[in-house]
Amino acid sequence: MGLWQRLTNLRRRERVDAEIAAELEAHIALAVEDAMRAGMSEADARRSARLRFGNPVALREKTMGADAALVLDGVWRDVKFALRQMKKSPGFALTAVITLALGIGANVAVFGVVNAVLLSPLAVRDPQSLYQLRHKAWAKGRLLTHSYPAFEDFQRRNTTFSGMTAIDAYSNGALRWGNAVTEVHGDEVTGNYFDLLGVEPGLGQFFHAADEHGPNSVPYVVLSDELWRSAFHADRGVVGTTVELNRHPFTVVGVASPQFHGTERFVWPDYWIPMLNEEQTTGVDYLHARASIAVTVIGRLKPGVTPSQAAENLSAISAELNKEYPLTDDGQPLRLVHPGLWGDDGAVIRGFLWSVTVLALLVLAAACANLAGLFAARAADRSRELALRVALGSSRRRLVRQLLTEAALLAVLGGAVGLGSAALLLVALNRWHPAFGGHVAVSVDARVYLAGLAFTLASALLFGMVPARQAWQNSPLHAMKSGSVESPHLRRFALRDLLLGAQIAICTLLVTASLVAVRGMERMLRAPLGFEPQGAMLVELDLSQVELAGPQGADGALVQEKAALEAVRSIPGVTAAGTVSRTPMTGGMHGVPVFRPGTVEFTLDHSVLAPYVFTMSPGYLEAAGTRLLSGRDVAWTDTAQTPAVAVVNESFAKKMWGRQPAVGQRFIVSGRLTEVVGVAQDGKYHDMEESPQPVVYVPLPQDEQSEAIFVVRSQRAGNEMAVALERALSGIAPNVPISVESWPDTLASELFPARAATVALGVMGLLAAMLAVTGIFGMAAYGVSKRMKELGIRVALGARRMQVLGSAVGRPIMLLGVGSMLGLACGVFASRLLGHIVYQANPRDPLVVGGAIATMALLGMAATLIPARRALRVDPSQLMREE
């Protein structure tokens, strides 16, 4: 029989049923006719025929069962029956669907992120053979690893890469198109970049290595699809036109395809320009500076070369370079990682996401355990009905199919709701532009839907098997005899206990995890930063763009910065203001070697320390809230003509001179003998997790550094200040783009991982807590309702309240205790897992352990309160009368 016929038969069940009935009817009639011909009376004939025939309904069912065409129809009937069952107890159905929706939704959302960040490859040709050069020593952040001349040496001398490109992902500037000026961030790349990555332009073309003819010879820019849409209104005519980037003309040669976002997943460049033209945007020539660490190096391995062979080859070159350029190249061995996840942070991100995946799966496991318990309880309630059906000839296989259909139906409903909400969440995540300007591109693709389906089916099997197994093993005789009293079924009770215990253990683990995350977050927020972001604003103002009226060159810039600072200070409400070359924790910092006085050979191995060097104006320390421990701040009177001075931090002072007072000591930095005039407190400079770093602050008037960020401290509200600042500065620097941001906002990116961990774990912990409450409540309430009669008798016989209470909710409470202990133990053992998520995770922290115990106790109390009250209010006289 063809599939089509089977499908059409589906709707013809009644017809098939009638036909079978008619066939059987004819059979009986023929038998009766025969018997009457043999001389029997009609009544007797009919009776004997019927007797021989047996139960006509059962036979009809059996015959129908043989019609394979009706198997699908049978499924439909099961579904209808399951729907009727659900309608009978909507509360149960709703609980189950919500529980599953939460469990499955959490998993799909987590999987969506994992899929986008870890599983889907970068949109370049053969991403597997693409590697990024890293120093052997593991470093957080620090995308820039090499100087441009060193990159050229690696590119020329290596024998293991088919190509290498250098990227400076920190390019930025003001892009002018017609009259519109946009602040943009992009990548400066070598000419072979696009060809090496093997990407195709969306519009126009890319630039190539063949276009390069020395510095500033390639004034081309490639726009990102996003920038092209937002700033150029997706104008196809833009290709071939000229735009200005930091006042230098660049020809737009093409637009990248919408899928290509450079080599970093979280930071999408707005544009790409050839690195040869970098001086026009940065104002500094790093192409010839071996000392400035300015580029990220990415290469494509030759076929058949392993990453470790390549790393060996590169490390050998690095050692050679150290011999040739001892002043600048430290000869560190190299290591290769796949690009895309912010250098070495990839390992952290990977660990974090996989750990969160494990925790999300635990939530789903807890949800399934919860539902399995509920289902088992319900199946036990229906054991008499099920037994009756077995006794009446229904096959066990059919019963199991029926129960599994119910489970699958609930799972599908829960899964659909979960998948839907997870998809919405992921779409929202996609639209969300985090404070650090990064992107999280999460697409809800077929893989995510498949994962949702897999989660749904797996959970249906998990919690559907428990009652099905029970029904399979049920003996009808036993079930009917004992009715709803089920004390002999110790095993079944044990299974349900096990489920609840496991669920509570998982829940405790998740609650512990979220408490650990909250503690980590708190620790991070309380960590001494060495500066006070609260109440300060950061103003970015590119004074190099201003046509100078007064003296030209560095002096002119200095005069202007001083004037700008004075204008800012005169704004009412401003308590302090200063400039600094770079605010802490904005990345890209590298140590600058310093030497003891009297050193003659300035090679790296003769240096004593490599502190971070900041250039600051007088007043910066006060504006930043960094305390000066001894000595004085730098002053406007420290100029290029007076002896070089510097403020150093405690770590620098201690490492250089131990317990001796640092003020008055001297050291050599940037080739100048410098005297320490003050010591400032330590702080965090590159990231939250760094060990104390030595730092040198040199005065603005003694450095030709042109970058300056204004730090302004005031008591006025942020937005009000922003307006005042813009007004004050526009007098000095008209038509210069000013960006004003509150300092805490710019630091958000540094706290982002901790915040993400806290949110993720908090949500999981909350879900787990909800599951635990419903689980314990379900079991306690069910237990009490089953034993109302028994409790009534015991009260009538004079049982004390505590005894009644103990027997009513004692078991769930005992399970709660055992499960919680297990969960806490797991938490201690899982500290490695938690370590991936939270910095310095310590599940043995007494506050965390205490918090987890208190939480579980509270949850237990909340969950058993209502059943316990019900047990205590048992009215024996009323109960005895009922049955």
Added chain:
Amino acid sequence: MAKNDLQGTLDLLVLKTLAQMGRLHGYGIVQHIQRVSDELLRVEEGSLYPALHRMEQSGWIGSEWALTETGRKAKYYRLTATGRRRLDEAERDFEELVKGVRAVLRYA
């Protein structure tokens, strides 16, 4: 080893009956087997009808509604080409089974 069981035996009886008699309804099949086997074999209706429907699904037999000699409507079954091949197989299997069982019984 020959595949054989009780169900297979019932199938064999039904197929053989239809092969000998051509078109027949369920009651006729029961009667025929009973008569031909000298009342030794009595096919249970409870097994016969599910078997008939199963064989129809497998395409071994076809069916149509027709009138009996007494003018009653009944469902008549007949053998198909597939069913004829199936019958040959079933007969062979059965012969082997009988041979095997007999050999075991004779073993002294």
